[in-house]
Amino acid sequence: MRTLTTPFIVLSAGMLFVSPWIINAAPYESTMGLVQKVFYFHFPAAIMFLLAALICGVNSFRFLFFRKQSADGWALAAAELGLLFGALTLVTGPLWARKAWGVWWVWDPRLTSSLLLWMIFGAYVLLRQYGGPGSERLSAGMALFGMLNVPFIYYSVNVWRTLHPQTSVVPTLPTDMGIPLWFCFAAFSMLFTALLTLRATLEHQRVRVEALYLLEDEV
Amino acid sequence: MNRVTRVVRPIGRVGQWAQAVVQVMVLLIALAIPASVDATQPQPPKEFVPVDEVPPGEQIPAINLVAAAYGFVWLAVLGYVWSIARRLKTVETELADLESRRR
Numbered sequence: 001m002r003t004l005t006t007p008f009i010v011l012s013a014g015m016l017f018v019s020p021w022i023i024n025a026a027p028y029e030s031t032m033g034l035v036q037k038v039f040y041f042h043f044p045a046a047i048m049f050l051l052a053a054l055i056c057g058v059n060s061f062r063f064l065f066f067r068k069q070s071a072d073g074w075a076l077a078a079a080e081l082g083l084l085f086g087a088l089t090l091v092t093g094p095l096w097a098r099k100a101w102g103v104w105w106v107w108d109p110r111l112t113s114s115l116l117l118w119m120i121f122g123a124y125v126l127l128r129q130y131g132g133p134g135s136e137r138l139s140a141g142m143a144l145f146g147m148l149n150v151p152f153i154y155y156s157v158n159v160w161r162t163l164h165p166q167t168s169v170v171p172t173l174p175t176d177m178g179i180p181l182w183f184c185f186a187a188f189s190m191l192f193t194a195l196l197t198l199r200a201t202l203e204h205q206r207v208r209v210e211a212l213y214l215l216e217d218e219v
Numbered sequence: 220m221n222r223v224t225r226v227v228r229p230i231g232r233v234g235q236w237a238q239a240v241v242q243v244m245v246l247l248i249a250l251a252i253p254a255s256v257d258a259t260q261p262q263p264p265k266e267f268v269p270v271d272e273v274p275p276g277e278q279i280p281a282i283n284l285v286a287a288a289y290g291f292v293w294l295a296v297l298g299y300v301w302s303i304a305r306r307l308k309t310v311e312t313e314l315a316d317l318e319s320r321r322r
Contacts, residue, residue: 009300016292016293016296020289033281034281034285035281035284035285037285038285038288038289041288041292084299087295088291088295088296091288091291092288092291092292095285095287095288096284096288098279098284191296195299195300198307199303202306205307208314209313209314209317212314212317212318212321215321216317216320216321
């Protein structure tokens, strides 16, 4: 898997570099105009944010209930990426909203629950950094709550009245708008996969270093 | 006559009038307070007046917002890639050092 990380990073960087030209060629949205083009980065970032929560939750479950030590490394990697892609979502969204809605932020279910999930990731990473021994199990339990938040975030726009566009927007997107969206989505997916693998490798090696230090102390 | 009936003495006609005046004054003051608070708040618009130009405070060009969004994404991703590369290099050096010491 690690052999794919460098080509993935190079390819995704190249795609993200040319994406402004592809996005520029996409037509303007009728009511929002130019600012709607934030969507082409906002949507893939938001999906990666939710995917990170699912990966973190599933691996935390494996760590907690099946004692899979390597799963903890994957969970930590996903939590850090959740923090990164969550920040991208929560910053690009208000920049779009300021023009489209006239406000930076509204406390509607989609936005509020996304902020909550981002804070769960923040708490997870802080706990792992400063929590000391035993923080892995505590943070794994917290990640399960984060994962439960994902379907709520995704479907909230269809259930409650909100300013945020509904989930039906993407499947009904015209081809002219769909091409730049899926192009950016592919770039973000490759970037996410590469970063997740790198971060998990880093964590697994850090665990190995700790084990070797313990062995040295015993000798 | 018990103790309670001794304390509660009937008030006269003048006392009843005074009590009524005080009650009316309290009522008037209670009504006047929200009115004075309302006076300090901006009045709701009675009509919408169109203007030819967007007020300066509302003019945020979309291009600035789009550029800020894309710029932030690029900076954050580059910063994270740099952070992972740096941490990975440190750990790999440490690991190589420990393994060479074991041999």
